[in-house]
């Protein structure tokens with residue numbers, strides 16, 4: 001097990017460095033609240049923030065980036081969107097709108113938010129064009145199952161996405177998709193890594209938390225990291241934002257890892273199932 005620290009990162013298949021810990025900002029759409037959360041995260045050592053066109057907080061995130069006084073290359077920004085034909089703008093215009101709102105020259109990671117019934121591969125190709133133009137550093141997808149990659153995506157696209165952002169937590173490990181991504185060198189990022197806090201009262205996690213003198217959230221987040229999965233927990237509380245970054249001074253034993261693995265019941269917090277539904 002390699003040592004992890006707060007600035008621990010993964011090297012993506014295109015050579016980009018992805019910070020393993022990020023702050024999610026879904027439903028953090030009050031601008032001043034969003035700015036406060038992002039600044040609290042940066043203070044606690046986070047260097048990756050995950051937003052989306054649909055979260056309506058790219059502009060607030062842009063203001064927080066500016067207020068942080070960090071050099072731009074010290075922060076890793078992910079955004080994502082549904083692209084044509086599921087939006088009124090062409091892919092270039094969608095990305096340029098995010099660049100304008102975020103007030104950055106380059107987006108570090110751009111994801112297709114959900115697989116689309118039509119146009120996913122074309123949109124991916126347009127994003128690769130924007131990567132060539134250095135408006136995007138890495139291109140990835142979100143909510144892709146192994147089956148979706150095989151049946152749809154790789155029939156038309158030979159370039160690997162760098163990342164697949166999927167729902168993953170102790171109650172939904174999605175191990176088939178994770179194994180597939182590991183095999184293809186696609187980095188998995190866990191969204192809803194705490195199962196939207198639903199995992200935190202489980203007796204096994206409470207017991208493990210007590211035995212490591214950590215909180216259940218820290219145990220769950222550490223479990224992801226030790227599996228090599230990047231995490232983007234969301235919180236609006238500065239206290240919990242700091243708590244969720246304090247993951248690098250303990251190590252879960254193999255037995256503890258197995259106890260958490262065993263909680264899996266493939267029960268998701270998001271009702272959509274990408275292998276069964278189109279957005």
Ligand SMILES: NC(=O)C1=CN([C@@H]2O[C@H](COP(=O)(O)OP(=O)(O)OC[C@H]3O[C@@H](n4cnc5c(N)ncnc54)[C@H](OP(=O)(O)O)[C@@H]3O)[C@@H](O)[C@H]2O)C=CC1
Nearest residue numbers: 024025026142191192193194195196197217233234235236
């Ligand atoms: N690609 C996609 O389709 C999706 C991407 N995402 C991304 O993933 C991010 C995280 O996922 P999300 O669905 O928000 O769920 P999370 O699993 O991160 O859970 C967030 C919830 O847990 C609470 N919480 C956070 N930390 C703690 C803690 N230490 N102790 C107790 N409760 C805690 C938060 O409350 P509080 O704020 O009060 O602390 C909030 O209610 C999103 O914000 C978004 O960026 C999410 C869904 C889909």
Ligand SMILES: O=C(O)C(=O)[C@@H](O)[C@H](O)C(=O)CO
Nearest residue numbers: 026027052113269270271272
């Ligand atoms: O946060 C995201 O990126 C999402 O896609 C969510 O909006 C998700 O679709 C959801 O929470 C549905 O309830």
